[in-house]
Amino acid sequence: MIATLIRATAFVCLGLSVTAHADTAPSSKMGSSKIDSSTVVAGTGDTSCPPGTTRAQRQHAYDALSRQLQVWDDAYYRQGERLVEDGVYDQAKRRWQHWRQCLDPTIAPPPQPTPASARDELTHPFAQTGLDKLPDRQAVRHWLARQSDQTLWIQPKVDGVAVTLVYRKGQLETAISRGDGVKGQDWTRQVSRIESIPRHLTTDEPVTLQGELYLRLPNHVQARDGGVSARSQVAGLLNRQTLSESAARKIGFFAWAWPDGPWKGAERLRQLTQLGFADTANYTRTVTRLSEVAQWRDHWYHARLPFASDGIVIKRSERPSGDRWQAEPPSWAMAWKYPAAQTLAVVEAIDVSVGRTGRLTPVARLDPVQLDDREVSSVSLGSLANWQTLDVRPGDQVSLSLAGATIPRVEQVVIPATPREPLELPDVDRYDALSCLTLTPGCREQFLARLTWLGSEEGLDMDGIGPASWAALVDAGLVDDLLAWRQLSADQLQQLPGVDEVRARHWIHAFQAANARSRTQWFVALGMPPIPEAVRDKALEAPLATLRERTTAGWQAFAGIGAIRGAQLVAFFHDATIDAWLSSLPASSADDTDG
Incomplete structure (x- = not known):
C-alpha cells in the first residue's frame, strides 16, 4: 500500500493534460500517419474526453502536441536528425490521432503532412505512401481480419532513408529522396555511386522502384544492437556534396515497392531478383494468421540481418495500380514496430511511498503505456533529489x-503540462529509521513496511504471514505497535474476513515460533541497522546493557562499521520504544547475563 503524501492529479485526455487545481513505401520513422476510423489507435479504442475539461482546453492541448510533432518532423525530414526515439514519436503520434478524435469523434483524423523542403524539386512518378504503425497485437488482429482472403506478405521494416529509383530504357535516370511523398530532392549523383544499386537493367521497360537506402551492418541483431543511428548515418552520407567510394560501399538498397511492375506479387519478386534486387525476395514471407506474424516479428528482431530494422511490414501481395497511390498510408499495408526501447507516457499523479527505514520514494502514476511489450502504469522516480532533477510534475509527458x-x-520531460503546477516536495524530516514504530497518524505505510520486514525471512520468519495479513490486522485495529501480535488469540483472528479456525491456528503457531527466535534475529526484525556478517556475532554477543552503553567509537572498533553506521546503532539501542521491546524479549531470546 502506498500512502499518498503528494497527489497533484491532472485530467488526462488521451495523453494530454489539463491540470485541475504488400508493396508499399514504409514511411520514415516519423512519417505521416493516418489511422482508419475502425483502427484501435491507442490500444483501447476509446475516443472519449475526460470530464472537467473545456473544448478550449482540449484544443489548446491538441495544438501544443501538433507543434511538437512538427518540430520533430522538420528535424527528421529536413536535417536528417532524430530528436526523439522512435517509440516516443510513435506514441506521440498515436496520442495526436486519439486527441483529434476526442475533439471530433465523427470524423477520421486527417494525416499530419510530412514537411516539405525548398530543395524538394523533383516529382515522384508515383507517390510514396508511408505506413500506419499499429500499436499492439489487438490492432494488428483487427487489420488482418479486414483483409479477407488476400495473400499477405511480411517483411522486415528496414531502418534507412526512403528513395525512388527511376529507370528508363534500362538506365538509372533519376534518384529522388522521399521528401513529402509527392516531391523530393535530386539524389541522382550520390545514388549513382552506390555499387549495390545497378546503373543498368536488363530491360527496356520503364521501372520505378521505391525502397530504403540502408547502412550495411553485417550480422546486426536489432534486439542486441538497437538502431545504432543507422538512418542518420545514411542521411548524413547522402547530404554530402560528394559521396566517396568508401562511403558508397557502406550503403545497401532494399526495394519494397514497384508501382509500375507486375500486378501479381510472386511475379514481382521473381523479376526483382532477376533485375539485381534479391533482398526483397530473400526477406519476404507469406503469412495468414496473427501467430505467424508474431513469430516472424520475433524472429527478425533477434536474427542476424545485414541492416537495422525497426519492425515488420505486412502487405497484400497484390495492390492497386501505382497511379492510384497517394502520399498517405494505404489500407493495404501496415507496420508493427518492434518492442519500443522508449515510449511517451503521461504522468497522472505523483505518490510518495515511505519505506521501512523512512526512505521517501516518489512514484509517478502513468496513463498505462506499452514498453517492450509490457504495460507500464507506474515508475519510480528514485530519490527526492532525482525527482527534483527530472522536475516531473502531474500532466507532464x-x-x-x-x-x-x-x-x-x-x-x-518531453512535453511539459500547461499550465504547470509548482513542484512541492514532502517534509524529509518527517520520517527516519526510528519513526512510525507504532501506528500514529501519517504512519500507516511505514508501519506496515516495518511489520512486513519483521515477519519476513530476514526477520522472525513467520510462515504464511505477509503484507496482506499485516494490513488486515492493522485495519481491524488488532495491531498498533510492532509487538501487539504477541497478545492476539485465535478467537480474535477468526473475526477477520477470510480467516477460519485452521488459518487462525496457523497464524498463532507462527507467532509462537517467532517468540523463540534468537536475540540477534529480534534485533534485525525490529530494525537494527545492518552489521557486516563477519563481525555481527562478535559485535552483538555482549549483554544488552553493554549494547545500550556502547558509543559510536565503540561500534567503530568492529571491522566494516564506520562513523555513520556506528551513530545509527547508538540511536537504535538508545530509542525508548526499542529499549522497552528489547527488555520484553522472551526468555529464550535473552542472554544469561542480562538482568
Whole structure:
C-alpha cells in the first residue's frame, strides 16, 4: 500500500493534460500517419474526453502536441536528425490521432503532412505512401481480419532513408529522396555511386522502384544492437556534396515497392531478383494468421540481418495500380514496430511511498503505456533529489526507457503540462529509521513496511504471514505497535474476513515460533541497522546493557562499521520504544547475563 503524501492529479485526455487545481513505401520513422476510423489507435479504442475539461482546453492541448510533432518532423525530414526515439514519436503520434478524435469523434483524423523542403524539386512518378504503425497485437488482429482472403506478405521494416529509383530504357535516370511523398530532392549523383544499386537493367521497360537506402551492418541483431543511428548515418552520407567510394560501399538498397511492375506479387519478386534486387525476395514471407506474424516479428528482431530494422511490414501481395497511390498510408499495408526501447507516457499523479527505514520514494502514476511489450502504469522516480532533477510534475509527458532491459525509468520531460503546477516536495524530516514504530497518524505505510520486514525471512520468519495479513490486522485495529501480535488469540483472528479456525491456528503457531527466535534475529526484525556478517556475532554477543552503553567509537572498533553506521546503532539501542521491546524479549531470546 502506498500512502499518498503528494497527489497533484491532472485530467488526462488521451495523453494530454489539463491540470485541475504488400508493396508499399514504409514511411520514415516519423512519417505521416493516418489511422482508419475502425483502427484501435491507442490500444483501447476509446475516443472519449475526460470530464472537467473545456473544448478550449482540449484544443489548446491538441495544438501544443501538433507543434511538437512538427518540430520533430522538420528535424527528421529536413536535417536528417532524430530528436526523439522512435517509440516516443510513435506514441506521440498515436496520442495526436486519439486527441483529434476526442475533439471530433465523427470524423477520421486527417494525416499530419510530412514537411516539405525548398530543395524538394523533383516529382515522384508515383507517390510514396508511408505506413500506419499499429500499436499492439489487438490492432494488428483487427487489420488482418479486414483483409479477407488476400495473400499477405511480411517483411522486415528496414531502418534507412526512403528513395525512388527511376529507370528508363534500362538506365538509372533519376534518384529522388522521399521528401513529402509527392516531391523530393535530386539524389541522382550520390545514388549513382552506390555499387549495390545497378546503373543498368536488363530491360527496356520503364521501372520505378521505391525502397530504403540502408547502412550495411553485417550480422546486426536489432534486439542486441538497437538502431545504432543507422538512418542518420545514411542521411548524413547522402547530404554530402560528394559521396566517396568508401562511403558508397557502406550503403545497401532494399526495394519494397514497384508501382509500375507486375500486378501479381510472386511475379514481382521473381523479376526483382532477376533485375539485381534479391533482398526483397530473400526477406519476404507469406503469412495468414496473427501467430505467424508474431513469430516472424520475433524472429527478425533477434536474427542476424545485414541492416537495422525497426519492425515488420505486412502487405497484400497484390495492390492497386501505382497511379492510384497517394502520399498517405494505404489500407493495404501496415507496420508493427518492434518492442519500443522508449515510449511517451503521461504522468497522472505523483505518490510518495515511505519505506521501512523512512526512505521517501516518489512514484509517478502513468496513463498505462506499452514498453517492450509490457504495460507500464507506474515508475519510480528514485530519490527526492532525482525527482527534483527530472522536475516531473502531474500532466507532464515523459519519455520512458528500460534500465537494464527490465526496470522502467523516466528519461526526461518531453512535453511539459500547461499550465504547470509548482513542484512541492514532502517534509524529509518527517520520517527516519526510528519513526512510525507504532501506528500514529501519517504512519500507516511505514508501519506496515516495518511489520512486513519483521515477519519476513530476514526477520522472525513467520510462515504464511505477509503484507496482506499485516494490513488486515492493522485495519481491524488488532495491531498498533510492532509487538501487539504477541497478545492476539485465535478467537480474535477468526473475526477477520477470510480467516477460519485452521488459518487462525496457523497464524498463532507462527507467532509462537517467532517468540523463540534468537536475540540477534529480534534485533534485525525490529530494525537494527545492518552489521557486516563477519563481525555481527562478535559485535552483538555482549549483554544488552553493554549494547545500550556502547558509543559510536565503540561500534567503530568492529571491522566494516564506520562513523555513520556506528551513530545509527547508538540511536537504535538508545530509542525508548526499542529499549522497552528489547527488555520484553522472551526468555529464550535473552542472554544469561542480562538482568
